[in-house]
Amino acid sequence: MSFLAKVQAQNPLVHNITNMVVTNFTANGLLALGASPFMAYAHEEVTDVAAMASAVVLNIGTLDPYTVEAILQAGRSANQAGVPVVFDPVGAGATPYRTESAIQITEHVQIDVLRGNVAEVANVIGEQWHIKGVDAGAGEGNMVEIAKQAARQLKCIVAITGEKDVVTDGNTTYTIANSHSILTRVTGGGCLLSAVVGAFIAVADPIESQERLNAVVEALAFYGIAAEIAYQQTAGQGTGSFQIEFINQLSLVTPDIVSTHSKIAKV
Numbered sequence: 070m071s072f073l074a075k076v077q078a079q080n081p082l083v084h085n086i087t088n089m090v091v092t093n094f095t096a097n098g099l100l101a102l103g104a105s106p107f108m109a110y111a112h113e114e115v116t117d118v119a120a121m122a123s124a125v126v127l128n129i130g131t132l133d134p135y136t137v138e139a140i141l142q143a144g145r146s147a148n149q150a151g152v153p154v155v156f157d158p159v160g161a162g163a164t165p166y167r168t169e170s171a172i173q174i175t176e177h178v179q180i181d182v183l184r185g186n187v188a189e190v191a192n193v194i195g196e197q198w199h200i201k202g203v204d205a206g207a208g209e210g211n212m213v214e215i216a217k218q219a220a221r222q223l224k225c226i227v228a229i230t231g232e233k234d235v236v237t238d239g240n241t242t243y244t245i246a247n248s249h250s251i252l253t254r255v256t257g258g259g260c261l262l263s264a265v266v267g268a269f270i271a272v273a274d275p276i277e278s279q280e281r282l283n284a285v286v287e288a289l290a291f292y293g294i295a296a297e298i299a300y301q302q303t304a305g306q307g308t309g310s311f312q313i314e315f316i317n318q319l320s321l322v323t324p325d326i327v328s329t330h331s332k333i334a335k336v
């Protein structure tokens with residue numbers, strides 16, 4: 070059974086501590102594909118929610134000290150309960166506060182999947198890469214090497230997205246060539262993807278070697294295919310129509326469509 074089919078069958082509870090820009094989009098995207106979103110931030114409840122969830126997705130898009138503390142508490146609780154953790158270091162490198170907070174989170178929480186653009190991931194591991202706000206700028210490095218270095222340094226799976234996506238655990242590396250650049254013109258394109266990755270690893274067997282890596286690869290292919298079809302369905306109508314159709318496609322793309330349309334390569 071594909072991971073998408075398992076998400077649809079199991080309806081995993083995904084605890085999100087995310088940013089105020091993308092909250093509604095993220096909840097609707099998770100519901101569309103068959104997961105159950107739960108946004109909870111209060112220090113009084115984050116440890117309970119994280120421990121009961123099937124995955125925890127942490128995102129510093131609109132961080133402040135209260136949210137960073139909530140992220141640390143939720144992350145540690147998930148670690149203790151054996152719940153997988155996805156971290157999206159939105160804008161790491163844009164300001165010292167963002168970079169330092171992202172690094173602090175990786176030092177106190179064992180991350181299972183780090184998902185970001187190349188600039189964000191590079192800055193989390195102390196490499197230089199220009200970032201403009203929350204969007205990756207030009208850099209000198211090699212995306213695959215940055216991903217592998219981050220995976221080895223943080224002992225986790227790393228998914229770097231952009232024109233092509235790279236997923237690696239530091240040893241085995243895949244590229245995924247599904248997607249459309251129009252996703253970069255809709256806010257939350259990366260943040261929702263991190264939450265979708267959470268839904269997919271929620272249903273992966275943690276004991277089975279490579280299961281989580283395969284789940285992340287399938288999540289990115291699925292997401293990219295939904296974007297490709299949504300773009301075809303709304304060509305010429307603008308980014309607002311794309312955004313709505315993209316949510317439609319997250320609910321309509323089937324495991325069969327994923328297996329026939331995915332462009333995954335081992336590198």
Ligand SMILES: Nc1ncnc2c1ncn2[C@@H]1O[C@H](COP(=O)(O)OP(=O)(O)O)[C@@H](O)[C@H]1O
Pocket residue numbers: 185186187203204205230231232233234247248249250251252253257258259260262292293
């Ligand atoms: N130039 C591009 N062409 C096609 N797809 C892209 C491009 N840039 C990003 N994407 C896609 O947009 C989604 C979000 O990635 P990205 O923009 O890198 O995240 P973030 O919003 O965190 O910067 C991913 O599915 C990625 O494949």
Ligand SMILES: Cc1ncsc1CCOP(=O)(O)O
Pocket residue numbers: 088090091130131159203255256257258259260261
């Ligand atoms: C615009 C913006 N500003 C702070 S968080 C955020 C959302 C970023 O979402 P994404 O990087 O997924 O487009």
